[in-house]
Amino acid sequence: MPPTSPYLWLAILPVLLLLAVRRVPRPWGELGAISLWLAAVGMLWTPLPIETAPAPVSDLAVSPGVDPTEELMAAAANLTEEAVEHAIELPYEGSGRRLSIPVVFRHGNKEVETFMMLDTGTTYTTLPRSVIDMLGIAIPKDAPVLTMNTANGQRQARALLVDSVWLGDIEISGVAVTECEDCSSGEDVGLLGLNVTGMFNMAIDADHRVVEFTVREQVSRHLDLKLFTKMGMRVRGRGQHATATISLTNESQRPIQRGTVEVTCGDFSTRFDIEGADPGMTSHTSMRLPPHQCPGRYQYRLVDGWW
Numbered sequence: 001m002p003p004t005s006p007y008l009w010l011a012i013l014p015v016l017l018l019l020a021v022r023r024v025p026r027p028w029g030e031l032g033a034i035s036l037w038l039a040a041v042g043m044l045w046t047p048l049p050i051e052t053a054p055a056p057v058s059d060l061a062v063s064p065g066v067d068p069t070e071e072l073m074a075a076a077a078n079l080t081e082e083a084v085e086h087a088i089e090l091p092y093e094g095s096g097r098r099l100s101i102p103v104v105f106r107h108g109n110k111e112v113e114t115f116m117m118l119d120t121g122t123t124y125t126t127l128p129r130s131v132i133d134m135l136g137i138a139i140p141k142d143a144p145v146l147t148m149n150t151a152n153g154q155r156q157a158r159a160l161l162v163d164s165v166w167l168g169d170i171e172i173s174g175v176a177v178t179e180c181e182d183c184s185s186g187e188d189v190g191l192l193g194l195n196v197t198g199m200f201n202m203a204i205d206a207d208h209r210v211v212e213f214t215v216r217e218q219v220s221r222h223l224d225l226k227l228f229t230k231m232g233m234r235v236r237g238r239g240q241h242a243t244a245t246i247s248l249t250n251e252s253q254r255p256i257q258r259g260t261v262e263v264t265c266g267d268f269s270t271r272f273d274i275e276g277a278d279p280g281m282t283s284h285t286s287m288r289l290p291p292h293q294c295p296g297r298y299q300y301r302l303v304d305g306w307w
Contacts, residue, residue, distance in 0.1 A: 087214040088168035100188045101211055104166035107135040116192040117185065123223060126180035126190040139179065144227045146178055159227045161252055165196055167213055172196055174254050174307040176224040195223040225259065225305040228252035233300045240291040247284050250277040260304035265294035271303065
């Protein structure tokens with residue numbers, strides 16, 4: 001037998017109680033009816049259930065055990081996931097300050113595996129012209145030119161972009177390399193500069209003759225980007241009403257995601273993010289500067305950036 005709704009009983013009871021009251025003398029009939037009515041309400045009243053919708057499921061699923069900040073860091077540094085999941089160990093040759101490790105350079109469908117000397121005093125990675133030719137890279141006449149300090153004194157070096165550099169199974173994309181014939185020594189074809197090694201914490205295990213690389217918590221690609229970008233800044237107003245507009249022109253063949261610019265004048269200093277730019281394009285980013293006093297000219301520089 002299907003259950004009877006409590007509302008049906010509440011509708012029938014008044015009729016039954018009215019019939020019963022007529023057979024009982026006053027005032028006991030009225031009092032009894034009221035008591036029975038209240039008791040019936042207390043026993044029969046059951047609140048209706050409230051339907052709840054299931055919790056919405058996010059479209060952005062996070063893999064179990066994976067810290068989203070690690071994935072963001074990997075994307076910002078153009079590193080593979082392996083770079084943030086574990087450390088790698090590479091065997092080294094040599095001793096003292098002359099340590100060399102195996103490195104793989106890839107450009108297009110060309111690949112060169114060679115040995116590079118670790119040099120924490122060199123900003124940019126260097127390669128001789130022979131290796132650059134093996135990678136199939138043609139150095140344009142308008143390539144950026146740097147002044148380098150070598151064993152034979154200062155010299156001018158042209159810079160170019162290599163698609164990727166591999167340390168073990170860690171890939172670094174879009175690496176600036178300078179052409180340097182004087183930077184080779186023995187089996188080492190060049191110097192592995194800070195634009196690669198600066199993204200890692202390095203530890204040398206002399207007992208096992210390996211170098212351990214782990215990705216740093218803060219990484220940036222601005223050393224590579226600034227060789228292939230042109231920037232300009234215009235400031236309108238002064239003090240509390242100053243607005244800075246930064247232009248960024250991408251002269252490389254790789255899209256730039258974004259960058260961070262530092263603006264200074266005297267004791268004043270501030271940083272703000274700027275928009276990236278596709279190859280051959282220029283972006284413009286405007287920002288109201290915090291209240292300040294500028295006794296002279298504004299200076300600016302790219303302090304962070306990502307392909």
